[in-house]
Each structure stands twice: as structure tokens, then as C-alpha cells.
Amino acid sequence: MTAPNKTRIYLSPPDIGDLERRYVQEAFDTNWIAPLGPNVDGFEAELAARVGVGHAAALISGTAALHLALRLCGVGPGDEVVVSSLTFVASAAPVVQLGARPIFIDAERASWNLDPALVAEFLETRAQEGRLPRALIVVHLYGQSADLDPLVEICARYGVALIEDAAEALGATYKGRAPGSLGKAGIFSFNGNKIITSSGGGMLVSDDADFIAHARKLATQARDPAPHYEHTELGYNYRMSNVVAGIGRGQLASLDQKVQARRANFAHYQEALGALPGLTFQPEAPWGMHSRWLTCLTIDPQTFGNDREAIRLALEAENIEARPVWKPMHLQPVFAEAEMVGGAVSEDLFERGLCLPSGSSLSAADRERIIAIVGDCARQG
Incomplete structure (x- = not known):
């Protein structure tokens, strides 16, 4: 609730x-x-x-x-x-x-x-x-x-x-x-x-x-x-x-300022949560700058102690929106007959992936609310 x-x-x-x-x-x-x-x-x-x-x-x-x-x-x-x-x-x-x-x-x-x-x-x-x-x-x-x-x-x-x-x-x-x-x-x-x-x-x-x-x-x-x-x-x-x-x-x-703010959100999340066992942030590939439109992470439930959905529901209980990583198209009912090459990587990212609030107007106080809840999920696990 x-x-x-x-x-x-x-x-x-x-x-x-x-x-x-x-x-x-x-x-x-x-x-x-x-x-x-x-x-x-x-x-x-x-x-x-x-x-x-x-x-x-x-x-x-x-x-x-x-x-x-x-x-x-x-x-x-x-x-x-x-x-x-x-x-x-x-x-x-x-x-x-x-x-x-x-x-x-x-x-x-x-x-x-x-x-x-x-x-x-x-x-x-x-x-x-x-x-x-x-x-x-x-x-x-x-x-x-x-x-x-x-x-x-x-x-x-x-x-x-x-x-x-x-x-x-x-x-x-x-x-x-x-x-x-x-x-x-x-x-x-x-x-x-x-x-x-x-x-x-x-x-x-x-x-x-x-x-x-x-x-x-x-x-x-x-x-x-x-x-x-x-x-x-x-x-x-x-x-x-x-x-x-x-x-x-x-x-x-104001695009540059918005990118800077979103990258700053990511940096704060990473500093506060990056050492938690079983939690891994989406990497920044070596070929360019990630705008961090959304801060995304994956959870290994065996190591972290809770799964991605438990974190999402804990955030929602505190009126905070978070979403799973996109469900791959080859798993969507509307594309059930479509041909698929590979699939294990995208399926794993969907199963374990979560997107955290990342808006360029996100306040420091709200960011700390989010960080505290994710940290509590690790401790409860």
C-alpha cells in the first residue's frame, strides 16, 4: 500500500x-x-x-x-x-x-x-x-x-x-x-x-x-x-x-544542465549504494558519455537478500515510482511469433533490472529517501 x-x-x-x-x-x-x-x-x-x-x-x-x-x-x-x-x-x-x-x-x-x-x-x-x-x-x-x-x-x-x-x-x-x-x-x-x-x-x-x-x-x-x-x-x-x-x-x-543533473543523480546513487553486495549499476561503455536519462541497476537476489521486485514495492510503499528494465520484445505476447537471435542477456537484465527516479529536478532530500529504502532492503534481506 x-x-x-x-x-x-x-x-x-x-x-x-x-x-x-x-x-x-x-x-x-x-x-x-x-x-x-x-x-x-x-x-x-x-x-x-x-x-x-x-x-x-x-x-x-x-x-x-x-x-x-x-x-x-x-x-x-x-x-x-x-x-x-x-x-x-x-x-x-x-x-x-x-x-x-x-x-x-x-x-x-x-x-x-x-x-x-x-x-x-x-x-x-x-x-x-x-x-x-x-x-x-x-x-x-x-x-x-x-x-x-x-x-x-x-x-x-x-x-x-x-x-x-x-x-x-x-x-x-x-x-x-x-x-x-x-x-x-x-x-x-x-x-x-x-x-x-x-x-x-x-x-x-x-x-x-x-x-x-x-x-x-x-x-x-x-x-x-x-x-x-x-x-x-x-x-x-x-x-x-x-x-x-x-x-x-x-x-x-538547457540540455547540458539536465544531463549534468542526471549524471549527478547517478553519481550519488553509485557512491551511496555501489558497495552493497549483489547490486550492480548499468555500466558506462568506453566509447562515449552516458547521459544517465535513467539510473538503472541490477540485483542478484541471492547476494543482495531481496529481488528487484521487492525493492520496487518497497519504494512504491513510500510513494516512489521505480520501474523494471524494459521487458524484451521477444517476450511480449504481441510478438510471440517473431524470430529471436540470442536472448539470455536481455532476459536476465529484465529479470534483475530496476530503474530509479532520475529526474533533473530530483532534490537531494528525495534522493536520500530513495537511497535509504534501497539500503534497508539489503539489510532486511
Whole structure:
């Protein structure tokens, strides 16, 4: 039972400042309330510059961005798409919605992300069989980049489009570059719990100008240039509003501070809890900076004395939100028939993994509440 008299601590709540309000007020003052407008243009340009790509299209969600990326890479009925298994369902759902089949591949332990060795082995086998997948979606999990260099090389070798799902990794780095900037296309999410939020929304990015121009057209009901409404293909109503983009612009301006705050949360958790037997934090891979969007850990119940679920329930009893690590896609009932390569690593991370409150506005006092409860679980065990 949740303690009713304790303030709720959320996993990753929005952290809003004055600049966001200013951009939104400008939208009202200039009557730019409908979709598109100066904030949309500004948000696209600023996000593209931040992640080091040539072009960006602001959309209603990261899922919409992934859907467009897949369609623009030619994914359609009967095709196959490789997807990280350890991820949120939105990484895989657009594959099925386009009539294609997802093939899930396991994680590796250095980053909890897609295992390049398994991908290489799988694509080599498929190349010999003459049935390569159309695309590969690599997810950058919880604020940490996957190992991109081998994936870029493998996909180029076999002509497989590489799409980066960087919804959770804005502000992270891979060898000095931004996740989302190395593939054919990258996608970002600004959902309410992300490291920056526009209350919703997403972004599709690419160095290919024609790719993004076509994405913008498809996202605006695929309207052809004409004085009347002319359509030679079917599109979607996916464009971001000028009001939402104003929030995003303000949030993006403080991205570095938000990353610093989340990394500081992780450092405090690690200092206070890292010596507990059986508790291990998600490592920071050697190839880049982890943004620590969420602080994640695993629990060995035999050594720690309690399992992951006991800790989660103890936190919930004190009105503190914590969540298990993503349940892998190959374990989801909706994908019961999908092909899976490997699985032991992602299954283990789900079974033992927990995400702690990690918001950039998390107070020191609230962080100490969380640390005390996790420590008590170890002592009780």
C-alpha cells in the first residue's frame, strides 16, 4: 500500500523553466497556434545543429519519426527489419504497422544495447541465403549509445538501412558524436518523461536533404505543391505544432544542465549504494558519455537478500515510482511469433533490472529517501 502522506517521487518528471514559457507566449502573441511556424523552424534547426546532422523534421512523436524513417527506407509488406529486443514497444510496432516482420536480436552487457557480433553473424547467414532484411533499428538504451562503428560497417557491407532510435539518448555521445547522427536516419522523442520534453513530440534527422524533405511532405498528408489539394501518395498528419515546438526549444537550451543533473543523480546513487553486495549499476561503455536519462541497476537476489521486485514495492510503499528494465520484445505476447537471435542477456537484465527516479529536478532530500529504502532492503534481506 502506498503511503498517502508522502509526496510522490516520479521516475522522470518534466523540468520546465522560464525560456519555455517565453517561446510559448510568443506563439500566442503572434497567433502562431496552428501546426508549423517559427518555433517549429527554430526547433528543427537547433536540434539538427546540436546533434550534428544536416536536416531535421519536427513531428508529433518519436514513434511517428520511426514510422516515416522505415517507410522512406522502403520497408513494406513482406520485408524483415532487425530490431533491438531490449527496448520499448514503440521501437518495433511501426515495423508491423507497415506490414513487415521484426527480427529481434539480443543485447550485450557492456552497454545493454544491440550486440554487434550477433548482428554480423545473422546478416552473414542471411546474405548467404539471399534474403537480407530491409533495415536495422538500433536502440540507444536509457541514455547510452550502442557500439555504432561495427553496426555502421556491417549495414553498409550488406546494404541494410541503419536507423537509430535515439529516443532515450539525447545528450549522450559516441566517440564525440551524437547518437542518432551516424545512420541513414535518427529519431528522437520529447515525451513527458524524456531528458527534454515538449509535452509530446519527436524529431526525424538525417544528412540526406531529400529524405527529410520527403518526410515533411508525408507528415503533412503528402500534399503535392499545387494551389488546390493534390495527392499522388498517401501521407499522415504527423507535423508538430508551433506551441509544442516552443516548449522543446526552451528545453533544448538547457540540455547540458539536465544531463549534468542526471549524471549527478547517478553519481550519488553509485557512491551511496555501489558497495552493497549483489547490486550492480548499468555500466558506462568506453566509447562515449552516458547521459544517465535513467539510473538503472541490477540485483542478484541471492547476494543482495531481496529481488528487484521487492525493492520496487518497497519504494512504491513510500510513494516512489521505480520501474523494471524494459521487458524484451521477444517476450511480449504481441510478438510471440517473431524470430529471436540470442536472448539470455536481455532476459536476465529484465529479470534483475530496476530503474530509479532520475529526474533533473530530483532534490537531494528525495534522493536520500530513495537511497535509504534501497539500503534497508539489503539489510532486511
